[in-house]
Amino acid sequence: MNQVFVIGAGVISAIGNSYSECLSSLMHCRSGIAALTTLDSIHKGKLPVGEVKLSNEALAEATGGNPALTRTALLGLHAAQEAVKDSKLPDLGAWRVGLLSATTVGGMDKTEMFFPAFMQDSKAGKLKNVVHHACGSTTEIMAGYLGVKDFITTINTACSSSVNAIMMGARMIRHNLLDIAIAGGTDALTRFTINGFNSLMILDDEPCKPFDANRKGLNLGEGAGYLVLASERVIGNLQLNPKAIISGYANTNDAYHQTASSPEGNGSYAAMKNALAMADLKSSDIDYINLHGTGTKNNDLSEGTAVKRLFGEQYPRLSSTKAYTGHTLGASGGVEAVFSVMAIDNQCVFPNLRFKTAMPELGVQPQMEMQKTNVNHVMSNSFGFGGNCASIILSSFKS
Amino acid sequence: MIAYVKGVGNISPQMTWRDDAFSIRDGDQTGNYLSAIEPDYAAWINPQQLRRISRILKMGTAAASIALQEAKLSSPDAIITGTGMGCVEDTGKFLDKITTLNEEALNPTPFMQSTHNTIGSQIGLMVGCKGYNQTYVQGAFSFEHSLMDALMQLDEQPDFNILVGGVDEVTETYSQILQRFGLLKRETPRSMDIFSSQTRGTILGEGAAYFVLSRTAEGSNASIQGIKTLYQPHAHELHDGIDSFLAEALLNRNDVDLVLTGKSGDAIADKQIDRDVNLRFPQSSLAVFKHLCGEHMVASSFALWLAVYMLKHQQMHEAVVIKDAGRPLKNILVYNRYYQDHHSLLLVRSC
Numbered sequence: 001m002n003q004v005f006v007i008g009a010g011v012i013s014a015i016g017n018s019y020s021e022c023l024s025s026l027m028h029c030r031s032g033i034a035a036l037t038t039l040d041s042i043h044k045g046k047l048p049v050g051e052v053k054l055s056n057e058a059l060a061e062a063t064g065g066n067p068a069l070t071r072t073a074l075l076g077l078h079a080a081q082e083a084v085k086d087s088k089l090p091d092l093g094a095w096r097v098g099l100l101s102a103t104t105v106g107g108m109d110k111t112e113m114f115f116p117a118f119m120q121d122s123k124a125g126k127l128k129n130v131v132h133h134a135c136g137s138t139t140e141i142m143a144g145y146l147g148v149k150d151f152i153t154t155i156n157t158a159c160s161s162s163v164n165a166i167m168m169g170a171r172m173i174r175h176n177l178l179d180i181a182i183a184g185g186t187d188a189l190t191r192f193t194i195n196g197f198n199s200l201m202i203l204d205d206e207p208c209k210p211f212d213a214n215r216k217g218l219n220l221g222e223g224a225g226y227l228v229l230a231s232e233r234v235i236g237n238l239q240l241n242p243k244a245i246i247s248g249y250a251n252t253n254d255a256y257h258q259t260a261s262s263p264e265g266n267g268s269y270a271a272m273k274n275a276l277a278m279a280d281l282k283s284s285d286i287d288y289i290n291l292h293g294t295g296t297k298n299n300d301l302s303e304g305t306a307v308k309r310l311f312g313e314q315y316p317r318l319s320s321t322k323a324y325t326g327h328t329l330g331a332s333g334g335v336e337a338v339f340s341v342m343a344i345d346n347q348c349v350f351p352n353l354r355f356k357t358a359m360p361e362l363g364v365q366p367q368m369e370m371q372k373t374n375v376n377h378v379m380s381n382s383f384g385f386g387g388n389c390a391s392i393i394l395s396s397f398k399s
Numbered sequence: 400m401i402a403y404v405k406g407v408g409n410i411s412p413q414m415t416w417r418d419d420a421f422s423i424r425d426g427d428q429t430g431n432y433l434s435a436i437e438p439d440y441a442a443w444i445n446p447q448q449l450r451r452i453s454r455i456l457k458m459g460t461a462a463a464s465i466a467l468q469e470a471k472l473s474s475p476d477a478i479i480t481g482t483g484m485g486c487v488e489d490t491g492k493f494l495d496k497i498t499t500l501n502e503e504a505l506n507p508t509p510f511m512q513s514t515h516n517t518i519g520s521q522i523g524l525m526v527g528c529k530g531y532n533q534t535y536v537q538g539a540f541s542f543e544h545s546l547m548d549a550l551m552q553l554d555e556q557p558d559f560n561i562l563v564g565g566v567d568e569v570t571e572t573y574s575q576i577l578q579r580f581g582l583l584k585r586e587t588p589r590s591m592d593i594f595s596s597q598t599r600g601t602i603l604g605e606g607a608a609y610f611v612l613s614r615t616a617e618g619s620n621a622s623i624q625g626i627k628t629l630y631q632p633h634a635h636e637l638h639d640g641i642d643s644f645l646a647e648a649l650l651n652r653n654d655v656d657l658v659l660t661g662k663s664g665d666a667i668a669d670k671q672i673d674r675d676v677n678l679r680f681p682q683s684s685l686a687v688f689k690h691l692c693g694e695h696m697v698a699s700s701f702a703l704w705l706a707v708y709m710l711k712h713q714q715m716h717e718a719v720v721i722k723d724a725g726r727p728l729k730n731i732l733v734y735n736r737y738y739q740d741h742h743s744l745l746l747v748r749s750c
Contacts, residue, residue: 042502104514106536116498122575130576134484135515136538140740149630153544156485156515156536164533168548175551192490195497196510253478253523253532259511270529385511386520388532 004170005235005242006394008087008228010079011338013325014050014221017062018082023342026350027370031324033207033219041191043198048207049189050221050326054078065145070107070132071222073141076186079224079334080142083182087228088240095179095234098151099143100169101226102161102185104330106135109188138186151178158384159292160251161185162333163392166227167249173231180234184226184334193329194220200259208295210320211304211366213357218294221326225334227341244344247377247395248279254387260298265306267389268292268381272310275391281377286316286393288349290336290380291366293320294327303381304362316379319352319367333382333390340378340394348372400550403619403750405560406472406611408465409704410435410458411692412590412604416465421708423691423718431583432574432603433590433693444525452512452521453489455568458607459518460525463562467526470611475562477531478519479548481541482566483696484573485515491572518566528562539737541565542697546626546745549612557614564609565697574603582738584664590690593664601663604693608700610707616750620711623703624648624730624746631740637675641734644744656726657684657715659702661735663694668736676734683732685722686715699735699743706731706747713749 012018014032015025025032032050036043052059052075059074060067063081067074080099084092110129118125132141139154151172155165162185169181187193197203197220204217235242252274254267261267276283292303307315321339328335343349352366376396383389409415412433414422427434440449440457443464449457459480467475489509496505511517516534523532531552535544542565549563577583584593584600593602612623627644629637645651658680662669677685692701709715710728733745 112494112497115494118572118576119495119498122572123579127576127579131580134538135536136483136541139537151628152630153535153537153540155534157519157532157534158514158516168533171551171555175554177551191497191502192494192510195502195505196493196507196513198502199505199507199510251531251533253520253529255523255527255529258517258520258524267529384516385514386516386532387523388516388520 002174003232004173004246005230006227006244006246006341007230007240007242008083009243009338009341010082010086011225011335012052012075012079013223013328013335014052015324017054026321026324026339029351029353031207031353033326039189039191041194043194048219050219051189052222069141070138071109071188072103072105072107072186073138075188075222075224076101076138076142077145080146080182080226083226083228084146092147096150097148097180098169098172098178099139099146099148100153100165100181100183101139101142102155102165102330102334103135103138103187104156104158104161105187105190105193106138107132108190108192112191156330157388158386159329159332160382160384160388160390161330163382163390164251166337166392167251169229170246170249173229179231181229182226183229185331186224187222187329187331189220189222202296204295207354208323209354210293210295210323210352211300211359211364212355213359215295215297215300217296219326221328223325223328223331223335225331225338227337242397244341244394245397248275248393250274250278250391252389254389256387259385261302261383263302265302267387268303268383269306269309271389271391272306272379275393279393283311286377286379287375288343288378289316289318290340290378291318291320292381292383293322295322299383301359301361304359304364308362308364317349317367319350321350323353336380337392340380343375343378344394344396347375349375400554402550402553402612402623403616404610404621404707405613405619406466406470407704407707408462409608410437410462411606411701412436413691428590430587431578432569434569435605453486455486455488455566456512456518456521459566460521462564462607463522463609466562466609466611470560472560472611474526474528475611476559477552477561478522478528479533479545479561479563480519480566481535481545481697482515482518483538483541484567485536486513486517487568487573488570489513491570539696539741540628540743542700543626543628543743553612553614561612562609563612564607565700566607567605567695567697569603569605577603590693593690594662594687596664597666599665599667601665601694604695606692606701608704619750621707622748622750624748627744629742632742634675637742641744648746650730652680653682655680655683655730655732656728657686657731659686659688659706659731659733661689661698661702662687663689672736682724684715684720684724684726686719687721688719696737699733699745702733702735703745703747706733710747710749
């Protein structure tokens, strides 16, 4: 099987508009969570969320896109362009290139503008606001601007979507169907998701506290994160210096409940275990786990249980970066894969903000401060509605 | 990358869920859309669950159950689902309530069932499948990408049985919006008459078709020999794409016994399909299918079901034939096209 290399990374989130801005915030413990400002919602000014600080107009200007596009597409384009630029590929057109992107809301930000008028009168509502509703349309818009035509796909497995997109990109390279895969995900904040998670009563009305005994729920966020993956042939031909390799991944299903995780964390345990097996690593080889760590009672207990089952008392350094960015849903696996690359690139692990007290059931103690240390293998977890669990291992090129 | 079809389950605007009772009827048509003929779901879904889940989930889980039953499997090793639009009924319902209730006291159920992966995960939950579970949402390539993934999985895990399907639902709201975009016919012909209408646009449909795929031929009537998607191809790219696709399976155009095309009743698009596909297969039989299932983003899953059905019975169904070249059925080429941009090819062969 072909090895899959990471040659570029790009990200935009509540803690920064680029790789370097996000890295700086992670290193300096700067959270991006604040009261909602942009959406026309009853939660405006109150509910804490992780908003990207650029307006659609500013995103359009930075990307060369159209400000009338959906915010999901603009965020995705911003991060994907950064990833491609970072890869230093001289000519994307010389290779078989795929764009594999995840999103859960697609063009919902604009559909929300269309719907109220349409409900009053089925002939009303501006069609331009609903033309890009479908998730796949988001990716086709991005592909058009990026100049990708060979393979374009979109994955929606709820909050595990991005890891599944990266996994599919890596598999297509291994199967020699693609040379290069731009893979990750994007999601904008919408009234739809804010009200959805609010109706499930799993939003914290204060900045979230992942893995803390007194956690009350999650904060939603928005953003996008993409990796540029390349085959051995690309690396060899262009003499590129990879940032990391994709050494293992797994997709499993908890098959327990539509929106809740099993108490034993069976799905997440299997995803982590299978990813380790694929990477041919022992649990003690993992230097850092970027947790799914949403801050909900259910997820953190279930994930923490699975981590302790697999790693025992000698679990690796671990933290959830959702305390910085909020939960960016379909984008989270992409954003956090980029953060995992940062951990390898800078040989450091990031703290779990706002943590005070360990969950009494488990006693799991996350990383408390930014720390320079050897980081050869990072595991990143993403779990979603529908029991969808995904885990990926990124390793340093030297390892 | 070859896969044998071990079981099929199809809920569509025709009587397709029981193989021995396949019959064509003038579909259940409302204006410009065809609705699925739904079976009594109690045969596959327990009553408690049946009350809770939406129509698209019923169609999807029932089609999956039928396919698994035919393959004599209680649970597959992986579940892969393609859906272009996902759970549009529950999405619309939740959007409606956000507005009418001004974001307060909302019932979470439609939100919980609105994400596209609800279909695949409900199937996983129903059959207790804890393995790979994936959902592609790439418009009219959603089912094709699911099949590609399944074929890759079988290379990685040759002993797997994979459940792969395409599911999309139609609602009044969705059809109204497509109508305003000018994508549907202005007049409302009966679905069986769309190919003679000489007008632009098509009629909408829906359906859920699942397939159990494996590497072993035993008990199978048909195999999938290849899958290819072409995004926004020029005519010459389509011609070359078809030839190279066939060449990969060591075939040329003369080896194709039947070309099953996704003509939609749109007068201009259908003429292009004649020019770019049908006329280039002068020795093959020709057939169509969208008058039976309507146009939708996973209509190619209906076409695969139809191809497998015809290979199994070694007979072209009279309702779909537009030219009978009198050839026995071995190789069926499915060419699908969804409006302008999405073209796909599937090669299905008898075992």
